[in-house]
Amino acid sequence: MFTTTDYLPYLAQGIIASVALGGSSFVAAAALGLVLALIRDHSSGFVKLLIAIYISVFRALPELLTILLTYYGSIAFTRSVGIPDLSPFAAALLAFGVQIGSYACQIFSDAYRAVPRGLLEAAHAVGMPGYLINVRIAIPLMLRLAAPSLGSLLLVVIKLTAIASAIGVTELTRRAQIVSGATHDPLAAFGYAAAIYLAVSAILTIFQRRLETAKQL
Amino acid sequence: MQMNSNIKALDTGFVLRADKIEKHFANIEVLRGISLEAKRGDVISLIGASGSGKSTFLRCLNFLEIPTGGTVTIRGETHQASDALSRSRASKQKLRQLRREVGMVFQSFNLWPHMTAAENVMEGPVRVLKEPPKAARSRALDLLARVGLSERADYRPSQLSGGQQQRVAIARALAMNPDVLLFDEPTSALDPELVGEVLAVMTDLAKEGRTMLIVTHEIAFARDVSSKMIFLRKGLVEEEGPPRDLIASPKSEELQRFLARMRH
Numbered sequence A: 001m002f003t004t005t006d007y008l009p010y011l012a013q014g015i016i017a018s019v020a021l022g023g024s025s026f027v028a029a030a031a032l033g034l035v036l037a038l039i040r041d042h043s044s045g046f047v048k049l050l051i052a053i054y055i056s057v058f059r060a061l062p063e064l065l066t067i068l069l070t071y072y073g074s075i076a077f078t079r080s081v082g083i084p085d086l087s088p089f090a091a092a093l094l095a096f097g098v099q100i101g102s103y104a105c106q107i108f109s110d111a112y113r114a115v116p117r118g119l120l121e122a123a124h125a126v127g128m129p130g131y132l133i134n135v136r137i138a139i140p141l142m143l144r145l146a147a148p149s150l151g152s153l154l155l156v157v158i159k160l161t162a163i164a165s166a167i168g169v170t171e172l173t174r175r176a177q178i179v180s181g182a183t184h185d186p187l188a189a190f191g192y193a194a195a196i197y198l199a200v201s202a203i204l205t206i207f208q209r210r211l212e213t214a215k216q217l
Numbered sequence B: 001m002q003m004n005s006n007i008k009a010l011d012t013g014f015v016l017r018a019d020k021i022e023k024h025f026a027n028i029e030v031l032r033g034i035s036l037e038a039k040r041g042d043v044i045s046l047i048g049a050s051g052s053g054k055s056t057f058l059r060c061l062n063f064l065e066i067p068t069g070g071t072v073t074i075r076g077e078t079h080q081a082s083d084a085l086s087r088s089r090a091s092k093q094k095l096r097q098l099r100r101e102v103g104m105v106f107q108s109f110n111l112w113p114h115m116t117a118a119e120n121v122m123e124g125p126v127r128v129l130k131e132p133p134k135a136a137r138s139r140a141l142d143l144l145a146r147v148g149l150s151e152r153a154d155y156r157p158s159q160l161s162g163g164q165q166q167r168v169a170i171a172r173a174l175a176m177n178p179d180v181l182l183f184d185e186p187t188s189a190l191d192p193e194l195v196g197e198v199l200a201v202m203t204d205l206a207k208e209g210r211t212m213l214i215v216t217h218e219i220a221f222a223r224d225v226s227s228k229m230i231f232l233r234k235g236l237v238e239e240e241g242p243p244r245d246l247i248a249s250p251k252s253e254e255l256q257r258f259l260a261r262m263r264h
């Protein structure tokens, strides 16, 4: 009979899937959120309303439900059209990207509103065109203001990847379940998994601190 | 002597002319038709009580605030509200052209915090005037030296005092080679001991023959540096003339009262 320590390499590899899914979902979400936040701040009533609806819908839906709907929805769609199914990883990435994107959009919108108007006016006053003001002034300042919230969001997203196990992504939590089934020692399996999540979170937190102190200057 | 009326605008000798500028927000009338003409080298100071519309007027000149009526003419090109509201390429281009020709210095400096002093100064030349970065940087360093900040070129705004930040902001405005410089209470946000260094830079610019419009509460400075003084009240020009005359013998009761309050 194997003990949990024999499965440690198998468990530890699970974090690769968790970080890969969490990281790519986060990047997709941040890009989507940034673009929508900029559109939101430069557009009129109707588009603003659409974005507001998008944000409130995904604030209401549990992430687990979104991921299940996306996965089975995507399968129904691909079967009816006759193309290959989305992999569980891809479905999870899509679901997280869209849902977390709504959180990121809110973070960026708040950051945009916190950029002092005078700094944008100063850019208008030298005759910069709108897109350059966004690229050179608004976005860099938004990113600085949003950085702490985005850092927390990244940690949340990595934790959330655990629910991708529901559609068969064998990330860390799913692997801990499998190991506990094999060893009949759930406490050890989930305990090790918890330790690995903690380690990743600690590394990311230290990294974020570094970034923030570097930026102070 | 015959003169073609078409070239009249170019021929008047005015760098900047504002004609009957009006501005209302919702139903509040803030500017009720202010006209002004600045010849090359004119230094015009604008004074007036809080809320009289000084900032709004200045901001209408480069269309940071879009006037509800009136026109601004600079370099023979006339700009009006309808241009600024249109979203066509040509009118956006025209608006940016106006802003390029008018430099502005804000009360709260508004330096970009993620850029060094030199980068703040270079940004407009590189991005708007399309100068090569190397040439723009060397010009930025010259400008910073002129405002007494050659040692601070690579500092971030947060590492500079208010007076230093405002001098960087002046260098940033100068870097665009504007025809007119607008100053909106450039020393009001400064600790008293830092006011002098900024006023000294502005005095130098006036001596160089720069065309400037200055909103200020520094009456003594305005008297010494400006060729003309305008007293605004409730969105109208109440009184204007040579600064010494206005200060020595104000005609309106309002200006008398305003000056009396300023002396304290």
Ligand SMILES: Nc1ncnc2c1ncn2[C@@H]1O[C@H](COP(=O)(O)OP(=O)(O)OP(=O)(O)O)[C@@H](O)[C@H]1O
Binding pocket: B025, B028, B030, B048, B049, B050, B051, B052, B053, B054, B055, B056, B057
């Ligand atoms: N965006 C705005 N919306 C509504 N009212 C405004 C706006 N901007 C300015 N005002 C009003 O216009 C009037 C003139 O304001 P302005 O800032 O031009 O005055 P000011 O002469 O510069 O005063 P101060 O000396 O306090 O700077 C004020 O009554 C102000 O409340």
Ligand SMILES: [Mg+2]
Binding pocket: B054, B055, B056, B185
């Ligand atoms: Mg003002």
